[in-house]
Amino acid sequence: MLQPHMQALDAYLGEQIASFEPEIRDFVDYCIDTSGKRIRPSLIFFSGWNSEGSVNKDLVQAATVVETVHLATLVHDDIMDEADVRRNRATVARNYGNHTAVLLGDALFSHAVYLATLFPTTEVCQRVAESTRKVCTGEILQTMQRGDPDLPLETYYRVIDLKTAELFYVSCYLGAKLAGNPQDYVDASGKFGRHLGIAYQIYDDLTDLFGAQEKIGKTLGTDIETGKATLPLILMRERLPQEEADVLREALSGKGTADVPHWLSKIKSMGIFDESIQIVRDEITKARNELAPYENSEAAQLLLTLSELLWNQVEALQSEQASN
Numbered sequence: 001m002l003q004p005h006m007q008a009l010d011a012y013l014g015e016q017i018a019s020f021e022p023e024i025r026d027f028v029d030y031c032i033d034t035s036g037k038r039i040r041p042s043l044i045f046f047s048g049w050n051s052e053g054s055v056n057k058d059l060v061q062a063a064t065v066v067e068t069v070h071l072a073t074l075v076h077d078d079i080m081d082e083a084d085v086r087r088n089r090a091t092v093a094r095n096y097g098n099h100t101a102v103l104l105g106d107a108l109f110s111h112a113v114y115l116a117t118l119f120p121t122t123e124v125c126q127r128v129a130e131s132t133r134k135v136c137t138g139e140i141l142q143t144m145q146r147g148d149p150d151l152p153l154e155t156y157y158r159v160i161d162l163k164t165a166e167l168f169y170v171s172c173y174l175g176a177k178l179a180g181n182p183q184d185y186v187d188a189s190g191k192f193g194r195h196l197g198i199a200y201q202i203y204d205d206l207t208d209l210f211g212a213q214e215k216i217g218k219t220l221g222t223d224i225e226t227g228k229a230t231l232p233l234i235l236m237r238e239r240l241p242q243e244e245a246d247v248l249r250e251a252l253s254g255k256g257t258a259d260v261p262h263w264l265s266k267i268k269s270m271g272i273f274d275e276s277i278q279i280v281r282d283e284i285t286k287a288r289n290e291l292a293p294y295e296n297s298e299a300a301q302l303l304l305t306l307s308e309l310l311w312n313q314v315e316a317l318q319s320e321q322a323s324n
Contacts, residue, residue, distance in 0.1 A: 001302075005045045006038060008060045009067070016064065019111065027096060027104050031071045036087050039200070039306075040066045043171035046302035047189045048179030058178045062124065065115045066171050069132055072108035073163070075101050076139055080146070081226055109136075124174060131170040138163030147227035149249030153234050160201040161194070168197030172303065179299070188290045189303065195287035196307055199280045203314055205230035206276055209264055210321055224251060224258045232267050232276045239270060268321065277318050284311055 013032050020028050041063035048059045077083075078091040079098050085091065093101040109132055116128040142159050145151050172193030176186040208223045209232060223230050229237070229252055237245050237252075248263065250256030267273050284307050294300040 002042060002045055004055050005060065005063075006041070008055050008057075009038070009041055009063050012060050012064050013067065016068070016111065016115075020107065024104065024107065027092065027100070028108070030095070031075060031092060031104070031108065038067065040070055040167055040171040042306060043168060043193055043196075043303070044175035046306065047172040047175030047193075047299055048177075048181070049299040049302050050179060056179065058119070059175055061115065061118070062174045062178055063171075065112050065124075065128055066167060066174070068108050068112035068115065069128070069135065070167060072105040072112070073135055073139065073167075075105035075108065080139070080143055081228070123177070127170050127174060131166050134162045134166045138166070142228070145229070147253050148229065149227075149237070149252040151229040151234060153231075153238075156229065156231060156234055157198070160198055164201040164204075165194045165197030168193040168200065176299070181299070185294055185297070185300075188294065189300075192287045192290040192303060192307075195283050195290065196310065199283035199287065200310060202231050202276065202280050202283070203310065203317070206232065206273070206280075206317060209267065210273065210317065224260050224263060227252045227254055231279065232272050233263070235272045235275065236263070236267055236270060239272075240266070273321060274318070277314055280314050281311065284314075 017025050017028050017032070044059055044063045044066060048056060050056060074086060075092050078086055079093045079101050083091055084094045091101075092104060096104075113125065113129055113132060116125040119125065138159050138161075141155070142163060145155060145159070169190045170193075173186060173190035176189040181189075205223065208230070224233065233248070233252070237248050240248060244266075247256065251258040251263070287307055288304060291297075291300040291304060
């Protein structure tokens with residue numbers, strides 16, 4: 001169903017390369033070529049769905065804007081995480097160096113906001129600019145908290161709300177809005193996106209610890225080694241005996257060696273892995289509830305299909321770990 005829309009998106013993204021200065025076009029091309037699953041564009045296309053085969057140019061442009069912001073965050077994330085692999089390819093930082101990667105991410109952010117100004121309504125630019133600021137704030141908070149062994153759970157949720165859920169929110173909001181839907185559905189779509197984004201980020205954090213690198217396509221286990229306290233690590237820290245908790249704190253703060261297999265075993269034996277899985281399911285359920293009043297809408301049904309896909313991925317991850 002999405003193929004015509006994704007083809008239009010790919011074409012429009014490709015056209016953007018020429019908008020950048022000649023000296024950095026190869027770098028931009030490399031970023032676009034490693035952009036991955038296109039979850040956010042899918043949210044835009046489905047939230048503003050009209051009919052199969054009908055490609056809305058406004059939605060394609062909005063998808064390009066949001067995807068460009070997302071690409072910029074990936075470039076910056078890989079620097080912070082010291083990751084070598086993204087989508088089974090070397091990261092921009094690995095290929096071109098951290099300094100170039102930082103500035104390239106900035107250039108992508110700037111171009112996304114420029115594209116948002118091309119809409120006749122100022123709301124698109126306003127929403128995109130606000131979301132971009134929030135994403136950057138989330139990155140700053142995450143950077144400031146990196147290596148903090150006592151990161152509060154509330155701060156973790158604040159970071160993922162800003163850094164990930166915000167783009168899911170604005171994708172669903174803009175898709176529904178640009179398709180001319182009533183404001184109540186637009187608002188509900190945005191809330192659906194926010195809950196789905198929180199669920200997705202927690203799931204993604206779990207795959208960093210328990211995924212298979214050949215499936216995920218990025219460097220695994222970086223969260224513990226780089227001092228990034230995610231949900232399962234925070235829950236484990238709060239429940240370990242004091243002496244063990246201090247060892248974990250030393251690992252997260254970089255003062256001690258991170259024995260990754262040991263901590264993964266602990267997360268599973270303490271029931272924290274299954275608890276984290278349930279938290280993801282709860283967020284997906286909250287997302288679905290936002291669209292419950294619109295069950296007769298094809299657009300809403302398609303968004304719910306995306307939530308089913310995430311639910312199935314979560315189930316698969318839990319089954320894999322149960323068999324290990």
